[in-house]
Ligand SMILES: O=c1ccn([C@@H]2O[C@H](COP(=O)(O)OP(=O)(O)O[C@H]3O[C@H](CO)[C@@H](O)[C@H](O)[C@H]3O)[C@@H](O)[C@H]2O)c(=O)[nH]1
């Protein structure tokens with residue numbers, strides 16, 4: 001492990017017990033907090049998660065969360081009804097930004113959620129969690145309220161696989177952790193890099209691209225590192241996480257999406273929003289100092305022409 005990561009673990013790795021709710025609330029002031037649950041067919045679990053957050057973090061006594069939104073990712077079960085009955089605002093994925101048709105995937109709904117929420121801090125929580133505790137939210141929102149230098153916080157936890165302790169997180173262990181250690185060793189200190197529970201300042205999230213599928217966690221983590229630096233990232237231990245496990249083939253597809261997300265970032269380098277700073281000597285001012293001027297660098301790419309329908313028509317003609 002890099003020395004830098006060892007120092008980071010000492011500075012930026014906490015437990016939920018390190019910040020009491022009283023302490024967090026005392027510094028919240030006008031900062032607003034949105035909690036977003038992406039949900040695709042989660043009628044069995046979404047209601048309980050919404051109820052716990054409403055009861056424990058949205059009361060007059062504990063007004064930590066200002067807004068709780070479930071983004072329905074095209075569910076065919078009763079997810080929307082159950083979430084609304086428990087007290088969430090439910091927004092259908094396709095109702096957000098209709099000019100750009102939605103594509104399937106978790107990252108897509110997280111990205112769309114930024115268009116319909118208002119909090120200065122946005123906290124994402126998976127909607128398939130069992131035995132949910134409000135610590136999952138207060139634990140990761142806390143550092144964003146108490147520490148101005150922190151911009152992005154991930155939850156960490158034990159991950160059982162069914163009844164087997166410590167065996168969960170198969171894609172994390174087989175794909176994400178090796179990828180991160182080999183290519184982005186500064187991120188090797190994250191215990192749960194793929195976990196779906198993380199909070200960040202909107203001012204950061206709105207500057208990051210969102211992979212539309214399951215690559216979104218790895219993409220956001222890598223891009224956050226290169227946008228704000230390791231010291232602005234943190235993690236908080238919130239206990240044990242139980243969730244619905246996907247089968248091996250579904251996890252294979254997830255692994256491929258994550259690998260592809262890494263591959264794109266490796267091929268295009270580390271600059272997320274590349275800028276070029278040039279210098280001009282100021283001939284008018286005193287001291288003839290060099291003055292920096294910064295420009296956006298064009299990095300937009302078009303897809304291969306073979307992927308564009310009009311190109312195929314042109315060849316036929
Ligand atoms: O198209 C989708 C797919 C999933 N989800 C929701 O996203 C959450 C997480 O999805 P899930 O299929 O349960 O993911 P996991 O198998 O648990 O995968 C883990 O690893 C993924 C890749 O990093 C992360 O996105 C997950 O949050 C993390 O829990 C759940 O609330 C889903 O309902 C959507 O809203 N739309």
Ligand SMILES: O=C(O)[C@H](O)COP(=O)(O)O
Pocket residue numbers: 159160161167168169170171172173194195244245246251
């Ligand atoms: O994060 C992961 O690795 C995937 O969500 C798989 O988790 P599981 O092995 O606990 O189902």
